[in-house]
Amino acid sequence: MASPDKVDPIHQFIINDLVNFGNFGGYKIAFQNSSLFMLVAVVLIVGFLSLAISGRAMIPGRMQSAAEALYEYIEGLIDQVLGHEGRAYLPFVFSIFTFVLTLNFLGLIPYFYTVTSQIIVTAALAVMVILTVIIVGFAKNGIGFLGLFVPHGVPIAILPLISLIEIISFFARPISLSLRLFGNMLAGHIVLKVFAGFIISLSAFGAVGIVGAIAPFGMVVAITALEILVAGLQALVFSLLTCIYLKDALHPHH
Amino acid sequence: MEMNLLGAGLAAVGMGLAAIGVGNIFGNFISGALRNPSAAKEQFTNALIGAALAEGLGIFAFVVAILLYTK
Numbered sequence: 001m002a003s004p005d006k007v008d009p010i011h012q013f014i015i016n017d018l019v020n021f022g023n024f025g026g027y028k029i030a031f032q033n034s035s036l037f038m039l040v041a042v043v044l045i046v047g048f049l050s051l052a053i054s055g056r057a058m059i060p061g062r063m064q065s066a067a068e069a070l071y072e073y074i075e076g077l078i079d080q081v082l083g084h085e086g087r088a089y090l091p092f093v094f095s096i097f098t099f100v101l102t103l104n105f106l107g108l109i110p111y112f113y114t115v116t117s118q119i120i121v122t123a124a125l126a127v128m129v130i131l132t133v134i135i136v137g138f139a140k141n142g143i144g145f146l147g148l149f150v151p152h153g154v155p156i157a158i159l160p161l162i163s164l165i166e167i168i169s170f171f172a173r174p175i176s177l178s179l180r181l182f183g184n185m186l187a188g189h190i191v192l193k194v195f196a197g198f199i200i201s202l203s204a205f206g207a208v209g210i211v212g213a214i215a216p217f218g219m220v221v222a223i224t225a226l227e228i229l230v231a232g233l234q235a236l237v238f239s240l241l242t243c244i245y246l247k248d249a250l251h252p253h254h
Numbered sequence: 255m256e257m258n259l260l261g262a263g264l265a266a267v268g269m270g271l272a273a274i275g276v277g278n279i280f281g282n283f284i285s286g287a288l289r290n291p292s293a294a295k296e297q298f299t300n301a302l303i304g305a306a307l308a309e310g311l312g313i314f315a316f317v318v319a320i321l322l323y324t325k
Contacts, residue, residue, distance in 0.1 A: 183313030
């Protein structure tokens with residue numbers, strides 16, 4: 001850990017207890033800042049969507065257009081990847097997309113907490129996705145879902161090796177899915193705070209330092225713009241990969 | 255001297271290598287899109303998948319670097 005006299009870029013990820021409910025069976029139960037921002041995200045999503053579609057106008061207003069655009073975007077994504085039968089998974093993918101997107105964007109606001117930079121949150125989301133894939137796969141195909149691990153047209157001699165690789169790659173999916181979102185958000189926010197720390201360090205050198213601090217400040221603005229792109233892109237990538245994994249559950253014989 | 259910080263710096267090199275991969279994918283996507291703009295829209299999803307998979311490996315390097323840094 002960095003020494004306390006330096007600007008610590010990791011400090012922003014510390015979880016604080018807002019309300020502590022005490023210990024239950026050796027586990028601390030507390031309402032924390034990460035819980036607060038997850039709650040804020042859910043309230044924002046539900047509030048926005050229900051407010052936007054409450055009018056149900058034939059000619060949509062601004063808010064309804066925005067909500068419809070969001071919905072149609074995910075709908076198009078599912079149609080493209082899963083085809084028509086993927087409609088059943090639209091609520092699932094749409095919820096994941098809006099939740100991750102809102103959390104990512106909330107984290108960009110200064111002093112706000114980035115929930116998706118906690119690996120436990122992204123891991124929980126990824127495990128939920130992969131359990132859905134496994135359950136849907138066995139429910140739709142029965143034992144035929146295991147055909148996912150037995151590719152067609154592979155010589156019988158190397159089939160055990162290929163199957164082993166397929167099984168490993170299947171169970172690596174939740175790891176890579178969670179680490180991708182977590183790593184992107186963590187890295188982006190650390191870079192942001194490192195450059196912000198340069199401003200503080202430079203301005204300690206008096207007037208010359210303050211003029212020199214314009215350069216890192218411009219960098220912070222530019223990185224914030226990049227992070228807005230990354231926040232949207234990672235939410236999209238997360239839901240896109242969810243669709244692709246669901247496709248394996250629906251059609252295990254590739 | 256703290257060797258784990260040295261290791262963290264070395265692990266971070268992997269992120270730069272992942273950047274080559276991501277740059278390759280988007281560069282080729284754009285060059286393909288300029289040749290055939292009408293087909294570009296359907297292939298953007300594939301470009302994103304490729305970039306996400308390439309980036310994921312860089313993120314592994316980043317996680318190793320962070321683990322070494324905060325050790």
